[in-house]
Amino acid sequence: MSHAGDPRAVRVIDAHVHIQPWSQLKPEVKARFFGGREDGAWLESLPHAPDEMVRYLDRCGVERAVLINYPSPDLMGFDDSTNDFVAGYRDAHPDRFIACGGVHPRLTPSAAAARKAMDRICGRLRISMIKLHPPHQRFDLDGYQRGNEALAAIYEKAAEHGVPIMVHSGTSVFPGARSRLGDPMPMDDVCLDFPRTKFILAHLGRPLWGDHAFFLLRRHKNLWADASGIPPKTLLQFFPRLAEVADRVLFGTDWPSPGVKDLRSNLEAFRALPLPEELMEKILYRNAASLLGLPSAR
Numbered sequence: 001m002s003h004a005g006d007p008r009a010v011r012v013i014d015a016h017v018h019i020q021p022w023s024q025l026k027p028e029v030k031a032r033f034f035g036g037r038e039d040g041a042w043l044e045s046l047p048h049a050p051d052e053m054v055r056y057l058d059r060c061g062v063e064r065a066v067l068i069n070y071p072s073p074d075l076m077g078f079d080d081s082t083n084d085f086v087a088g089y090r091d092a093h094p095d096r097f098i099a100c101g102g103v104h105p106r107l108t109p110s111a112a113a114a115r116k117a118m119d120r121i122c123g124r125l126r127i128s129m130i131k132l133h134p135p136h137q138r139f140d141l142d143g144y145q146r147g148n149e150a151l152a153a154i155y156e157k158a159a160e161h162g163v164p165i166m167v168h169s170g171t172s173v174f175p176g177a178r179s180r181l182g183d184p185m186p187m188d189d190v191c192l193d194f195p196r197t198k199f200i201l202a203h204l205g206r207p208l209w210g211d212h213a214f215f216l217l218r219r220h221k222n223l224w225a226d227a228s229g230i231p232p233k234t235l236l237q238f239f240p241r242l243a244e245v246a247d248r249v250l251f252g253t254d255w256p257s258p259g260v261k262d263l264r265s266n267l268e269a270f271r272a273l274p275l276p277e278e279l280m281e282k283i284l285y286r287n288a289a290s291l292l293g294l295p296s297a298r
């Protein structure tokens with residue numbers, strides 16, 4: 001029996017949710033993030049309220065959420081303590097939250113420092129995913145070819161710890177963001193040069209580089225993608241051959257980023273897409289569960 005359209009009938013992992021220490025945000029970024037939102041005050045309270053966040057996930061029919069964090073002190077305002085923040089938050093409900101953190105590839109002074117930081121966050125803090133954000137951290141994904149040794153160390157250490165790296169792709173509208181660096185094509189080099197590392201391309205290159213993202217996904221078996229940050233209604237227009245790479249696509253909302261009002265309506269719109277139920281279940285849960293080593297049975 002098909003349950004298409006009923007968000008409670010399937011298990012769901014949202015691979016891309018932003019719960020970050022909002023108090024660190026620069027004022028102009030904060031205005032862009034929360035400006036004009038009726039739920040702004042509630043959103044700002046969530047970093048201190050993991051129980052409330054679980055109630056929200058329950059209301060939305062989401063079993064687990066990956067909480068995306070990364071240092072970006074000069075552009076967004078987040079410093080390295082964002083890793084401690086997300087690990088602590090995860091510990092409040094480890095069965096519901098998956099911690100994603102990061103090491104800054106431009107501001108980390110050496111390969112040794114990057115290795116040490118990766119060992120700390122993947123080891124002691126048990127971070128399950130690393131996020132890299134070229135437009136917000138202003139670095140080239142293939143910069144390891146031109147002397148960025150910290151970046152190479154991050155790629156290598158992720159493989160050693162068995163932790164996937166999520167890479168932002170596509171534009172960003174925050175003040176100061178370098179959208180040129182959101183072109184995913186350098187991942188062609190990265191996936192070849194670091195074959196043991198598993199990468200996740202966030203946002204499928206939206207809105208400019210969907211064809212680049214599709215090529216990369218077909219070519220590299222160590223590359224996954226999340227479909228977050230694209231209105232589900234227009235996803236198949238933007239990325240028409242999604243079904244061909246559905247074994248390595250993860251559902252995600254990017255909530256509460258600008259334009260993503262509500263997690264539940266996003267999920268319902270996704271469930272309404274004309275995709276076979278088998279692919280739907282893979283994208284909504286099974287692909288992420290196997291990539292992150294979660295139990296696949298309840």
Ligand SMILES: [Zn+2]
Binds near residue numbers: 016068254257
């Ligand atoms: Zn995001």
